[in-house]
Amino acid sequence: MPAIKIAPSFLTADLAHLGDAVRAVEDGGADYLHLDVMDGRFVPPISFGEIVIETVRRLTRLPLDVHLMIAEPERHVEAFARAGGDIINVHVEACERVDDVLARIRALGPRAGVCVSPPTPLSTIDHVLDQADQVIVMGVNPGWGGQQLIPETLPKVRELRALLEERGLATEIEIDGGVKAANAADCVRAGAHVLVAGSSVFNDQAPPAENLRALRETIASVEASA
Numbered sequence: 001m002p003a004i005k006i007a008p009s010f011l012t013a014d015l016a017h018l019g020d021a022v023r024a025v026e027d028g029g030a031d032y033l034h035l036d037v038m039d040g041r042f043v044p045p046i047s048f049g050e051i052v053i054e055t056v057r058r059l060t061r062l063p064l065d066v067h068l069m070i071a072e073p074e075r076h077v078e079a080f081a082r083a084g085g086d087i088i089n090v091h092v093e094a095c096e097r098v099d100d101v102l103a104r105i106r107a108l109g110p111r112a113g114v115c116v117s118p119p120t121p122l123s124t125i126d127h128v129l130d131q132a133d134q135v136i137v138m139g140v141n142p143g144w145g146g147q148q149l150i151p152e153t154l155p156k157v158r159e160l161r162a163l164l165e166e167r168g169l170a171t172e173i174e175i176d177g178g179v180k181a182a183n184a185a186d187c188v189r190a191g192a193h194v195l196v197a198g199s200s201v202f203n204d205q206a207p208p209a210e211n212l213r214a215l216r217e218t219i220a221s222v223e224a225s226a
């Protein structure tokens with residue numbers, strides 16, 4: 001079983017001290033940094049854009065996993081590639097021709113990811129699984145950090161994992177939203193390769209490195225029993 005990756009998301013971090021937050025998860029052993037871009041159209045809130053990605057790029061060498069929750073992502077993928085995104089993820093619900101958008105991302109250099117929101121069936125991305133380096137299965141409806149994982153999204157991860165194995169594809173599955181130490185083992189058992197963790201890493205209860213350690217320990221217990 002390849003090592004499971006953890007990708008902290010910064011939505012609930014103290015952005016006044018973004019550099020400290022980056023350093024804390026870097027020291028805590030994060031594998032990717034997950035950056036949530038929201039435009040106020042595809043999802044109601046507006047978060048941040050390419051200037052913040054560019055800023056984070058200057059702070060770290062960790063891969064930047066850019067989650068575009070934006071309408072018409074094809075108009076912006078070039079800017080996010082230029083800003084330093086290593087994986088650029090677009091929502092299938094936001095793309096007219098998701099195959100073209102994924103091809104465009106790869107042509108620009110980054111790895112390409114496609115995301116499915118909880119109500120969106122896997123059939124909508126079936127034709128692009130071999131064009132995606134990663135699929136983000138949303139565990140919550142996109143737009144806000146700190147929500148509860150919707151349990152029905154785990155069977156979706158399981159189904160996708162089976163489909164990828166059947167086709168011999170190396171596409172990775174990332175689960176995003178509601179992941180915490182109490183359900184991380186279930187996410188891994190369902191077949192996720194990458195876990196996004198926002199509020200379970202950045203919260204008032206413990207420092208990020210300690211929260212990451214708790215997640216890592218749960219994951220390690222599944223890895224050891226695999």
Ligand code: DX5
Nearest residue numbers: 142143145146177178198199
């Ligand atoms: C939700 C975002 C997620 C979220 C993760 O719209 O895409 O990345 O911030 O945060 P938690 O782990 O708190 O659900």
Ligand code: ZN
Nearest residue numbers: 009036067176
């Ligand atoms: Zn996200």
